[in-house]
Amino acid sequence: MATIYERLGELVTILLMAVALGMDAFSLGIGIGMRGVRRVEMLRIGVLVAFFHLLMPLLGIVAGQYAGELLGSLAKYVSGGLLVLLGGHMIWSSLLGSDEQAVNYRSFLGILLFSLSVSVDSFSVGVSLGMFHSDLLLTVIAFGLFGGIMSILGLQLGRGVGERLGEYGEAAGGAILLAFGLIFIF
Numbered sequence: 001m002a003t004i005y006e007r008l009g010e011l012v013t014i015l016l017m018a019v020a021l022g023m024d025a026f027s028l029g030i031g032i033g034m035r036g037v038r039r040v041e042m043l044r045i046g047v048l049v050a051f052f053h054l055l056m057p058l059l060g061i062v063a064g065q066y067a068g069e070l071l072g073s074l075a076k077y078v079s080g081g082l083l084v085l086l087g088g089h090m091i092w093s094s095l096l097g098s099d100e101q102a103v104n105y106r107s108f109l110g111i112l113l114f115s116l117s118v119s120v121d122s123f124s125v126g127v128s129l130g131m132f133h134s135d136l137l138l139t140v141i142a143f144g145l146f147g148g149i150m151s152i153l154g155l156q157l158g159r160g161v162g163e164r165l166g167e168y169g170e171a172a173g174g175a176i177l178l179a180f181g182l183i184f185i186f
Contacts, residue, residue: 010135018142021125022150024180025049025118029151031087031176032114033158042155045111050148052119054140060126061136077185084185087178094171119147 032045122143162172 011138014135014139014142015146017125017139018146019150021053021122021143022146024121025053025147025151026154027176028114028118028180029154030158030161031172031174031180033155033160034162034172034176035158036162037155037159041106041111042152042159045114045155046148046152048111048115049118049151050144052115053122053147054144056119056122057126057140057143060123081181081185084178084181087174087176087181089174091171091174091178094174115151118151122147 029045033042037045125143
């Protein structure tokens with residue numbers, strides 16, 4: 001009987017960790033979605049976020065405790081810096097009405113940068129998973145599934161809000177990304 005409760009507790013812990021890690025993808029997806037995202041782009045972003053939410057914990061486990069401590073604080077500055085740059089650029093191009101984009105979130109590089117920035121914290125969680133005796137396959141699949149689904153939900157929500165905000169949607173989305181980037185850095 002105690003084994004059932006232990007297994008249930010482990011499952012609840014894994015699901016809570018997956019939701020917590022997916023919240024970054026959800027909230028940042030709102031910012032990107034405000035710029036206007038087609039359904040096929042949402043799917044691409046969701047799949048890539050899911051992939052990185054699978055890959056990063058595995059890399060964290062392989063890298064070990066020392067690398068996690070070394071990159072743990074650096075990782076948040078790198079991902080925060082990427083978000084500040086992306087958000088600042090969105091605000092800048094929205095205010096200037098520039099059609100030219102330095103980082104096109106619709107391009108593979110833009111999607112890759114977004115997906116990586118919301119998945120970096122999964123690396124440090126992966127490092128701690130090495131000490132947490134859990135079902136690794138279930139954990140990593142849950143992280144990927146929730147990361148992908150929550151990014152798509154955030155993109156859809158942002159798209160709906162962005163349509164209502166009209167031309168200010170891009171600036172509002174950029175402000176959200178900029179704010180999250182600054183929160184990561186500080």
